[in-house]
Amino acid sequence: MKINPSHRNQHFRRSQVVNSNHHSNFHVREHCYRRLVEISPEPIVVHSDGILTFLNRAALKLIGADSQEEMIGRSIFDFIQIDYHCIVKSRFLEIGGEDNYLDFIPIELIRIDGENIETEISSVEAFNFLGRAVIQSVIRDISARKRNDEFLIRSDKLSAIGQLAAGVAHEIRNPLTTLIGFTQLLKSKYNEPYCVIMLEELDRINLIVNEFMLLSKPQISNIKQNNVKILIDSLIFLLKAEAIINNVQIFSEIEENIPLIFCDVNQLKQVFMNIMKNAIEAMPTGGHFIIQSQVSSEKVVLRFIDQGHGIPKEQIPKLGQPFFTTKEKGTGLGLMVCYNIIEAHKGTIYIESVQGRGTTVNITLPQSLMT
Template sequence: MNSYVGRLVVPTLFSALQLPYIVWLYAESRKVPVVGIFYLAIIAVVAWLLGAVYDKKQRTIELLKDSEGRYRIISKSSKELLNSFNEVIFKTDEKGKWQYLNPAWKMMSGRTVNESLGLHFSKEIDKTSYHRILKAFANSFREGKRYFRVDIKMNNRNNEGSWVEAFVKLVYDDGGEFIGTAGILSEINERKHAEEKLVSLNEHLAITSSKLSAAAQLAAGIAHEVRNPMTSILGFVKLIKDGSENKQEYYDIIFSEINRIEQILNELLLLSKPSKTEFSEKNLIGICNHVLTLLETNAVLNNIQIHKNFDEDPILIYCDENQIKQVLINLIKNAIESMANGGNIFVNIQEKDHEVSIGILDEGEGIPEHSIQKIGEPFFTTKSSGTGLGLSVCFKIIENHGGKVFITSERAKGTKIVCVFPTCKTNEKKEVPFKIMNKFSENKI
């Protein structure tokens, strides 16, 4: 009924206003003129139409009021919902400046929403995460994707890093123009810590596995190496038993051979024995000599000669001796395995500008160009029976010692790996070695 109020009220009001005029006409002429009736009919129609317009306007106003009420309810509910999230809801413009952040932002970043609005998002994250986001943006634009996920590390006000998973949606206008982003930031510190523990455990298992594998592969060479001194010892013991002269000289030879056997066995046990990481000042030349002694027989059995090109003067580095030995054993063992038909391995050591470089050059098959960039990645290997963990472990050890790795290779000519470590002086105070910020290696061909 309310829908017809105007169409009922306006004509009724018109009729009430025109009634005296009709009565007067009738009183004067005892009849109503045709023209007057026609005029009154037109006025009645106009009144009806005006009432209809009024009704329509009233319905529009009621709808607007209803929509406004619903909008206020939805707006209030949406605001309460956004404010109740523990995750950060955000929106940025096309330049990457924050346009909207919900209250959870303060808990995540340590800054209020008003402090961050209008600032570029890069001010809240570390440099590595910033480049990771730029790469994800580039990939999304290139592949035509409208969203992407990426793990980033945010720096809060106390400079404490917090790991966050960002779900980012690219926003475009009706014309296809990029106008900004919207998305969600979720804290994933527990997940990241669990992943780091898992990675650490995998690295420990990989190091142990690599040690046992190296020990097993060296068994044949060590058996041969031990057999020769034992033959000499048995021969001289027999001479002494038969009463030969020059017993003191025989004793010296016997003890020399026993010491050699002991040295070889100690090196083998060192490989298979799990040990705690302990950094101390060590002589790199002595470490290299021990490793080369251990691998020399294995190389000879494969028709390979190892050539040393370094002085015997001590070069001191701050390291874990067992881990450095493991690195050198793996690198030289890989060089041996790359030369199925024999050849030469050259080991060079040079010290310059508080750094020492160890170069291992082989005459093997070389590394394909498409594979050299992947060298050191976990589970990547060019061997048919390899695990892909050996070099990954080696490069991680080098990185933890503040070192760098450079790889050059040429097909059918060989591969050269250079490991660079910082040296130390005896009068310097020793600290835990720094970790290099860049990737562990720079690969060149």
């Protein structure tokens, strides 16, 4: 049977139109998809066989990249901490279909600058291209959320322990006062050397009891507007001699026009003094101790940065717990009192540390205590 050439041409033209429409529709879909992903507030990365093909603005900001060009073509695993490689790879293999949405799992993300941040990742197959799955992954920064959760847990612990400690300390204080009085009487009458030793140990017990009393909810009664710069400058002057002995140089980089804050100046002085003395003691061979400030909306952030030996990563969550200390002769109560005072001022303490490089204590305080 002969085929009419005109029919063959019509069929060919119809085929061209169908293919053209198919490619046109694909490009329209791809453009719409890219547009939706780009404007999403969630950090989204698109990848195939582990190779990045697209990142939206939020994802570039999260990773710390300046442009798409420096990211496209790189492996997504370049930015995932190696301990999580196996679980993430197995999760990608589980997707197998455009409707198979995977729940979020926690991972550590490595930013361009090398900083590790806590995130969570969820993935789904966006579409299939030439037999290869194109995967869309949402990566959320959960470090702030984890800090808030830890702060709430710590606050509950501080409240319970503070009430218990204050009750025990109150019961100990009365007999302790009697023991100190009679020991001083014996010392003045018989001048026994044992009395001196007993008085030293009783004074140490009294110091611990006083710290127990401070663990109860601090009553911030003397609230006034105070200049944090003047307060810290006065403490630097008091600690100058101790810093010189330890070969520590103190640098204050607090802004001259830092806003006044409502606070109990004596209680904040106790917090700052504790942190500054800890920083100096953490640098027995000397170093730089820097105090910085940053004003953010209605808050004032103070950073106390030392070049000490640092704190092991696994010990940082335990800081502020009773009787946990990194010092040989510490009680672990001083920092716990600091947490209580800052919490009473509606502020927060966040500690960062790297072994061998030093520790940074971040204190955030509101400019007003009004609720």
